[in-house]
Amino acid sequence: MAPELTPELLTPAEMARADALAAEAGFPTLRLMEAAGRAVARAARRRFRPCRTLVLAGPGNNGGDGYVAARLLEAAGWPVAVASLAPPRIGSDAATMAARWQGPRVPFSMAEAARAGLVIDALFGAGLARPVDGLAAEVLAACRAPILAIDTPSGLDGATGQAQGYAPQAALTVTFFRLKPGHLLLPGRSLCGETLLADIGLPPSVLADIAPRMRRNGPGLWHLPGLDRDSHKYTRGHLTILAGGAMTGAARLAAGAAHRTGAGLVTLRAPDATAATLYRTTEPGRLVTEAPVESLLADSRRVTWLIGPGLEPDDATRSALRKVIAAGRQLVADAGALGAAAGAPDLLRGATILTPHAGEFARVFGPIGADKAEAARRAAALTGAVVLLKGADTVIAAPDGRVIVNDNAPPSLATGGTGDVLAGTIAALLTQGMHAFEAAAAGAWLQGEAARRHGPGLLAEDLITLLPAAAEATREV
Structure with a gap:
């Protein structure tokens, strides 16, 4: 064999x-x-x-x-x-x-x-x-x-x-x-x-x-960002996450995953003072701001943005999407950002990575049909973004037609919040300079490996603490 x-x-x-x-x-x-x-x-x-x-x-x-x-x-x-x-x-x-x-x-x-x-x-x-x-x-x-x-x-x-x-x-x-x-x-x-x-x-x-044009996902297809003697928090990248005011746990999970995956700085942009106060009383090391999106975009070091975890699919989210894309920044669109683009896939044109589950994908692009890989390919070609179509058989499609299939996700990942962790992980890899296609594939594999190491009874927050061990496993393959 x-x-x-x-x-x-x-x-x-x-x-x-x-x-x-x-x-x-x-x-x-x-x-x-x-x-x-x-x-x-x-x-x-x-x-x-x-x-x-x-x-x-x-x-x-x-x-x-x-x-x-x-x-x-x-x-x-x-x-x-x-x-x-x-x-x-x-x-x-x-x-x-x-x-x-x-x-x-x-x-x-x-x-x-x-x-x-x-x-x-x-x-x-x-x-x-x-x-x-x-x-x-x-x-x-x-x-x-x-x-x-x-x-x-x-x-x-x-x-x-x-x-x-x-x-x-x-x-x-x-x-x-x-x-x-x-x-x-x-x-x-x-x-x-x-x-x-x-x-x-x-x-x-x-x-x-x-x-x-299709590959099975694994560490042989990509290499995680490394550190050298001259690395510091700015060389490792600054990720900005648009955080919601009601479902605050989603953005916190994404931020925690981003930090554990190596982002140098992570800023949570809160929608109001009440939400900002809540975010400031949680994990130390998080930067929290209420500044307008336009003001944050003026900082050229804020190259990578994550929009979606915990956000409502409303006009404010649609406006933020347009501004970040127009500014030419790297954008990971998840959850509420995808909901905001329901029936309007052109709103996502220019995004870097999209991370829909099957329901979100159908609401934006229409039914998946019998060929999941081909559906993801079409969405990637339409938007110009890498599309990570989540599931136990996650498919990652690039706009040029390449596809990676990830099959290491255990059933224990079927619990609330794991998608937020995945989005934060992918955004952190993108922040550190990985190509979008490889960052999406690596993020999917890391999450599956972290879940495997935990076993039954997995909570989304458990994944965050296991991401470093999953990253270390890539060096053993």
Whole structure:
């Protein structure tokens, strides 16, 4: 098995291109299919005890991998039978592998699926052309045993992670060369169960021609800002946060995260004297002001701004957005700032990073649809901002079409205030000179790592204290 964290994500079309380029370079396709089937058989032997095994074989290359796995498992003493949905195309690699299978063949039926102790799903791969329905869906639904899926569970779109027709729940998925987006995006990530990435001999050099635009998030994609002997609070940047008067906890969480992530100075701009007094009586080290936005913008050192946590989506917020963008400052727009732009995405044109959750995104840009990555791409292209579309499968999209998928967020992050912490973390990284795309990706990964270190019972404020340890973990990867 290859290392799990190869960063490139290949769509089904890009994976097909990789196969074609390998063939053009002289890599025998039959040898690659043999290696894929061997990887599946090896995974089955490592994960499961020998038992009555049924290989559900489709007519394409996925089915060819299944025939190889069946042959190798039978050679290892496993009781294996193959049920074929349809014969492979004459002359294809799959047909060659089907001819090498001399073991039992059984009807492609619900009864056979129901009596198996292990089912190897080799019907359709990640590049499924149409929804899975009819007999194929009925047989997959009849499986009572664990399913080992080859490439993806049949019915799962490898590009989007969405089910097309019926898609079974796999216990284990074995895929090859590089992960597909559908292995990380939901619900695909859940349907795959445990996902193993196998090296089958495809040369990494094919990636140069493909130039994939999607990556899996991790410290190898970015580097956190460092400190040197000459660093001081101004070289580390000055972040200004527009703070609300009612939900004061949101801005305080963002400010705390920004400080812990390395911003040299953090100013909370309060809307009135009452709110300013409250902010001044909390954490020491925070700067608090009631000065007008125009006055603060006159200070050229205030390069980075965060607008949104705890703010009402009202005219005052819209006015602040326009002024900060017009001044050419770096702007992270979150929460109330996104609410203020509901139905008016042009208001965010010129912002640096947008951090919507699904509901906020829909209110600004319209429904996400089946392709989360493509929706984020469109929003980024429309506004010129990096768009971080939050969720358990957070997607970060750049205006030039690049996408990073973050999949390290544990369920414990589903609690109030974590979005404010994330916004503050990202703004602090931006303040210290990180490029917007990398700052958004790093912030998402750091929050997931901090939450993982805490475990159950997480509160948003817990994340703040764990951010330094999460940052230190990037140096260990």
